[in-house]
Amino acid sequence: MDLSAKPLPFPDHRSWFSTTLTSVITDKKPRIIYAYTDSVHGFSAVLTNSELQRLKDKPGYVSFTKDLPVKLHTTFSPQFIGLNSASGTWPVSNYGAGTVIGIIDTGIWSDSPSFHDDGVGSVPSKWKGACQFNSSSLCNKKLIGARVFNQGLFANNPDLRGTKIGQYSSPHDTIGHGTHVAAIAAGNHVKNASYFSYAQGTASGVAPYAHIAIYKAAWEEGIYASDVIAAIDQAIRDGVDVISLSLGLSSEDDDDSDGLGLENDPIAVASFAAIQKGVFVVASGGNDGPYYWSLINGAPWIMTVGAGTIGRQFQGTLTLGNGVSFNFPSLFPGDFPSVQYPVTYIESCKAGNKTLANIIVVCYENVNIGSKLQEAKSTGAAAVVLVTNKLLTEQDTVEYQFPVAFISSEHREAIKSYTLSNINNATARLEFRKTVIGTKPAPEVDVYSSRVKPVAGTTARPLLSGFNLLTGTSMAAPHVAGVAALIKQVHPKWSPSAIKSAIMTTALTLDNPLAVGAGHVSTNSVLNPGLIYDTSPQDFINFLCHNAKQSRKLINIITRSNLSYACKNPSPYLNYPSIIAYFTSDQNGPKIFQRTLTNVGETKRRSYNVSVRGLNGLNVVVEPKRLMFSEKNEKLSYTVRLESPRALQENVVYGLVSWFDEDDAKSEVRCSVVATSLVQES
Known part of the structure; x- marks a missing residue:
């Protein structure tokens, strides 16, 4: 709704x-589910199509969006991104002290040791949040707020009303997802943490002295945009510094809209309102890769995060009686004696009615893995070794609640030959719970699933752990939320775009930016990036106004005003820390981009020289080639001209435009550049 039209x-x-x-609903008492204040100027309500049509004729109406379903998208990872307690970002930022990270997710388990408040400072005076647990004592200086948002859930599932109502009124986490991401972003130090002896060490979030506020808007029975937007709305008013979202719209359920452009994405709209209030928004990019155009939460004012490897693997080892050993991925949590067992080979796991108690069964299978494993286990076998072509990760092994070793088929003949040539005295030993650091390649982008399941179990009993191991973009996003909190602690007046620029321009560049974005987050230089690409909310609007035909609805929504007022200064340039140029059949001419850098270095007088890498086959001209700053916060601009003398040889050509400090060759401000002939329909 356009608030300027309010009588x-x-x-x-x-x-x-x-x-x-009330004026459009005649046969029942109208009820507003949520009246949004800061995230969106509007409300959510249950309407019939005819009621919606009548609403469209009312003064102040701007647009509507269907209440779409939403999907949910560490002892070692802080070290992997460059954090250590001896020097650098952690001690300089006092571990994020005084900042508040708002987590919108499935709630939180307040009893987790990750949320103790030892060493955490007092609650910031700006804080306006609330603790909606039955007992306010469940909140402390670490967990300073916990709220519940369920009205959209009830509106979409009316049968839930009045049934087990208590379970929908508590911020307690019954799924584990919210607890996990909150601990990653800002969990306090917990010594001697492990997942059944895997990943042993001191667990810590990225900003361990930051405060946490949880907003439970995701439920086992469903997650809806109306609740998520209400949570963002409240988080802005409560006074968070960072919002972390490990969820996004589920596009396959959007069967009657005109596509999920930004104007139809209320999370994107609400996030824009957040950055207008100075709140940094981090969101996971979804788990629908590796295809192009599969990105979720891709609005340019959001810090969109993908998942990558960190060079840590969880393994077991199979050692045959002849001393030959094989490593395999495993997260089996149970106890298993590290002794020699008799071993037998059964083709295709077809054990029949055999009894093989206290024997390790080896078999080969690629298709019906689950049923074949159960068949082999039903013989009473001590453990099963499955030789298979199928690539399995550690997470894939969790669903098998008995000792299983998944061995690559490249070792089939060696294992089979040993067992068959020593039929009466072949033995093997299995060892689990091994953590290996430094595996390669890492970091690299990967395709993960952040599915959530019970922590673990065995055939004998369920097993409980205070910690879990999960992968996915859901878990990647809170790492960056924590990094943003560390930057905010040192630079409290920096805008969300300045923080985003510091993270992007100091990232470790890896590969194709359409897959890896700006690169792998690194904390070594984020507090002092030298130069930043700062962008105001109005700059985003000016850029959208340049393409007003495509963005008319979005401009109207996010500015709460008409185009003629909002679009006084349209601009083809957006001061963003990356560049993409389309060289399609109807866009063959040279592409010119303008960017502006702000000097945020400690020294006023700095000179930077430009360097262009990659972009093979393109003519690249950067002007000027040297930027000389004489004042702190001074802004200087440059242009990049890209020209393809012929059709691109590859669908995607990429490289970097970097600025190097003349007095510090290690100080590099990177801007990823992509030239592509791809079109969205491909």
């Missing part, structure tokens, strides 16, 4: 919304 007699926007709703 003066109404004391507030909610009363106006309510009266407007």
Whole structure:
């Protein structure tokens, strides 16, 4: 709704919304589910199509969006991104002290040791949040806020009303996802943490002295945009510095809209409102890769995060009686004696009615893995070694609640030959719970699933652990949320775009930016990036206004005003820390991009020289080639001209435009550049 159209007699926007709703609904009492204040100027309600049509004719109506379903998208990872307690970002930022990270997710398990408040400072005076647990004592200086958002859930699932109502009124996490991401972002130090002896060490979030506020808007029965937007709305008002979202719209359920452009994505709209209030928004990019155009939460004002490897593997080892050994991925949590067992080979795991108690069974299978494993286990075998062509990760092994070793088929003949040539005295030993650091390649982008399941179990009993091991973009996003909190602690006046620029321009560049973005996050230089690409909310609007035909609805929504007022200064340039140029059949001419850098270095007088790498086959001209800053916060601009003398040889050509400090050759400000002939329809 356009708030400028609110008649003066109404004391507030909610009363106006309510009266407007009453005028279009005749056969029942109208009910506003949420009246949004800061994230979106509007409300959510249950309407029939005819009621919606009548609403469209009312003064102040701007647009509507269907309440779409939403999907959910560490002892070692802080070290992997460059954090250590001896020097650098952690001690300089006091571990994020005084900042508040808002987590919108499945709630939180407040009893987790990750949320103790030893060493955490007092609650910031700006904080306006609330603790909605039954007992406010469940909150502390670490966990300073916990709220519940369930009205969208009830509106979409009316049968839930009145049933087990208590379970929908608590911020307690019954799934584990929210607890996991909150601990990654800002969990406090926990010594001697492990997952059944895997990944042993001191667990810590990226910003261990930051405060946490949890907003439970995701439920086992469903997650809806209306609840997520209400949570963002409240988080802005409560006073968070960072919002972390490990969820996004589920596009396959959007069967009657005109596509999930930004104008139809209320999370993108609400996130824009957040950055207008100075709140940094981090969101996971989804798990639908590796295809192009599969990105979720891709609005340019959001810090969109993908998942990557960190060079750590969880393994077991199979050692045959002849001394030959093989490593395999495993997260089996149970106890298993590290002794020699008799071993037998059974083709295709077809054990029949055999009894093989206290024997390790080896078999080969690629198709019906689950049923074949159960068949082999039903013989009473001590453990099963499955030789298979199928590539399995550690997470894949969790669902098998008995000792299983998944061995690559390249070792089939060696294992089979040993067991068959020593039929009566072949033996083997299995060892689990091994953690290996430094495996290669890492970091590299990967395709993960952040599915959530019970922590672990064995055929004998369920097993409980205070910690879990999960991978996916859901877990990647809170790492960057924690990094943002560390930057915010040192630079409290930096805008969300400045923080985003510091993270992007100091990232470790890896490969094709359409897959890896700006690169792998590194904390070594984020507090002092030298130069930043700063972008105001109005800059985003000016850029959208340049393409007003495609963005008319979005501009109207995010500016809460009409195009003629919002689009006074349209611009083809967006001061973003990356560049993409389309060289399609109808866009063959040279591409010119303008960027502006702000000097945020400690020294006022700095000179930077430009360097262009990659972009093979393109003519690349950067002007000027040297930037000389004489004042802190001074802004200087440059242009990049890209020209392809012929059709691109590859669908994607990429490289870097980097600025190097003349006095510090290690100081590099990177801007990823992509030239592509791809079109979205491909």
